[in-house]
Amino acid sequence: MQSFLSDLFGNALNITLPMVAMWCIGALLIYLAIKRDMEPTLLLPMGFGAILVNLPMSGAVTQIAEGVEEIGVIDVLFNAGIANELFPLLLFIGIGAMIDFGPLLQNPKLMLFGAAAQFGIFFTLGMASLLGFELKDAASIAIIGAADGPTAIFVANFFESNYLGAIIVAAYSYMALVPIVQPPVIKLITTKEERRIRMAYEQRSISRTTRILFPIVITMITGIVSPRSVALIGFLMFGNLLRECGVLDSLSETAQKVLANLVTLFLGITIAARMQADAFLNPQTLLILGLGLIAFVMDTVGGVLFAKLLNLFCKEKINPMIGAAGISAFPMSARVVHKMGLAEDNQNFLLMHSIGVNVSGQIASVIAGGLILNFFG
Amino acid sequence: MNVSAFLYTLPYIVKGMVGIFLVTGVIVLTINLLSRYAGGKSKED
Numbered sequence: 001m002q003s004f005l006s007d008l009f010g011n012a013l014n015i016t017l018p019m020v021a022m023w024c025i026g027a028l029l030i031y032l033a034i035k036r037d038m039e040p041t042l043l044l045p046m047g048f049g050a051i052l053v054n055l056p057m058s059g060a061v062t063q064i065a066e067g068v069e070e071i072g073v074i075d076v077l078f079n080a081g082i083a084n085e086l087f088p089l090l091l092f093i094g095i096g097a098m099i100d101f102g103p104l105l106q107n108p109k110l111m112l113f114g115a116a117a118q119f120g121i122f123f124t125l126g127m128a129s130l131l132g133f134e135l136k137d138a139a140s141i142a143i144i145g146a147a148d149g150p151t152a153i154f155v156a157n158f159f160e161s162n163y164l165g166a167i168i169v170a171a172y173s174y175m176a177l178v179p180i181v182q183p184p185v186i187k188l189i190t191t192k193e194e195r196r197i198r199m200a201y202e203q204r205s206i207s208r209t210t211r212i213l214f215p216i217v218i219t220m221i222t223g224i225v226s227p228r229s230v231a232l233i234g235f236l237m238f239g240n241l242l243r244e245c246g247v248l249d250s251l252s253e254t255a256q257k258v259l260a261n262l263v264t265l266f267l268g269i270t271i272a273a274r275m276q277a278d279a280f281l282n283p284q285t286l287l288i289l290g291l292g293l294i295a296f297v298m299d300t301v302g303g304v305l306f307a308k309l310l311n312l313f314c315k316e317k318i319n320p321m322i323g324a325a326g327i328s329a330f331p332m333s334a335r336v337v338h339k340m341g342l343a344e345d346n347q348n349f350l351l352m353h354s355i356g357v358n359v360s361g362q363i364a365s366v367i368a369g370g371l372i373l374n375f376f377g
Numbered sequence: 378m379n380v381s382a383f384l385y386t387l388p389y390i391v392k393g394m395v396g397i398f399l400v401t402g403v404i405v406l407t408i409n410l411l412s413r414y415a416g417g418k419s420k421e422d
Contacts, residue, residue: 108408115401122390130383138386209415210408217407225400363404364397371396375389 014056018277025280026050029169038176041261042149042268046169049074049272050280061273077266078273085157087267088150089235094260095150095362096239097252099330101214103356105206110322110353112306114360117326118368119302120145124295125372131287137161139376141288144171145295146365147178147329153271154232155369158377165274166285170292178332181293183340185300186324194308195344197319201352211244222367228377229370236366299327303357325354328365334358 029047033040053061053074061072081087104110121142128138140161143152152171156164174181186195215237223230242252274280303323311317321340325333334354341350 105408105412108405108412111401111405111408112398115397118397119394122393125393126383126386126390129386130378130380132379132382135382135386138382204412206412207415210411213411213415214408217411218404221403221407222400225396225403360401364401367400368393368397371393375393 011056016056016277018281019054019056021281022054022275022277023051025275026054032173032176036176039172041264042172042271043176045265045268046172046271046275049269050275052269053272053276061276074270074273077270081263081266082153082157082270082273085154085231087263087270088153088157089231091150091260091263091267092232092235093239093242094255094257094263096215096236096241097243097255098260099240099243099359099362101211101240101359102206103352104359105210105214106202106204107353107356110356111360111364112310113303113323113326113357114328114362114364115326115367116306116323117299117303117357117361118145118364120295120297120299120327121365121368121372123298123302124291127294128291131291133284133287135376137163139372140164140167141291142295143167143369143372144174144288144292145299145327146369147171147175147296147299147327147333148362148365148369149175151232151328151365151369153267155372158228158373162279163284163288165271165280166288167292168271169275170289173289174292174296175329175332178296178327178329179336181296182300182324182327182333182336185297186304186321186337186340189301189304190308190320192344194311194320195340196348197317198345198348199319199322199350199353200316201349208244208246212241215240215244218363222363222370226367226370226374228373229366232369233363233366236362296327300324303327319348319350319353322350322353322357325357326361326364328358328361330358330362331355333361 026047029043032038033044060074062075063070124145125142128141136159140156140159143155156167219234219237222233239255242248303326304320307318307320307323321337325337327333337354338351341348
């Protein structure tokens with residue numbers, strides 16, 4: 001009887017405190033996904049995965065049992081989809097198919113705000129180095145400021161960062177927290193008068209040819225400047241070309257829904273492979289969460305201050321809040337700016353401007369990721 | 378605190394921001410050219 005009970009429950013003796021802590025973190029992620037609707041498509045699978053891989057002798061991850069290595073399915077998925085960067089790239093096809101670059105094509109100058117709002121990436125690179133992270137890890141942590149999950153995964157994985165799990169958790173958590181993180185920062189660095197600036201919106205028709213050529217040309221320019229990011233920008237723009245070509249609606253719809261959902265489903269649970277207690281529970285994880293917040297804050301500061309700088313020289317004033325939408329968290333950031341504009345003046349409609357800046361941020365964040373890869377790859 | 382590592386990254390911070398603005402500038406220019414030569418005109422205010 002004792003032997004039977006020992007066989008049945010003996011593994012319970014292998015439960016450790018760090019494992020229990022990871023169960024709590026997993027439960028927290030699931031709670032945030034369900035109750036707070038924070039990036040549920042990723043936080044829920046990640047939360048469940050965190051529990052799955054932190055069960056004692058979990059068969060989901062590779063274990064040495066009685067001297068024999070047993071390959072776990074989560075590790076198989078990790079090697080098949082993340083270690084070779086396949087999942088983030090496939091996800092980018094779906095994201096590209098979802099994005100309408102129309103507002104950007106109508107006012108290309110908005111692209112400059114997308115560039116300014118990548119400041120957080122480079123600022124965090126310096127901060128992470130100052131805090132003692134190795135350069136490849138500092139670069140991987142900095143890319144949290146891209147506010148773009150696939151780019152963060154791609155870059156962190158390229159550098160084989162030891163902190164992939166923490167980086168992804170931080171990236172997706174802060175993306176979900178954009179409506180909480182950005183407003184106080186924007187308010188702190190803008191005056192009420194600036195927030196009330198109205199911006200005229202000139203609607204221009206964009207030809208189909210322009211829409212079709214745009215993803216091709218962007219891929220070529222970015223690919224030439226930053227060859228290491230060509231896969232990222234290429235897959236994003238391939239998705240957009242499917243959307244805009246007008247003859248592949250079925251493929252575009254599949255990319256937007258089925259493909260994106262399927263990859264997201266596996267991506268979340270696979271990331272959990274890097275959320276095992278021994279790799280995740282360390283002071284560096286807390287530092288990375290802090291640096292991720294700094295990255296998002298400084299992205300916002302960069303975008304807003306750039307708009308204020310332009311206002312010194314431009315006749316037609318820009319509402320500096322739209323600069324904050326330059327982080328790539330799409331479309332949350334654009335909505336945040338639009339809502340803040342309405343809160344200051346109920347006739348101040350900034351949505352089309354902020355959407356234009358927001359989609360620019362999507363492209364700029366990939367370019368920034370590519371530059372980081374160029375510098376340190 | 379690793380000040381020397383921080384100082385090492387400073388040129389990259391500058392290069393990164395300058396680089397991203399340069400690439401963005403080229404893209405803005407290209408979009409303007411596309412709009413001019415591949416159609417698209419003002420519709421309404």
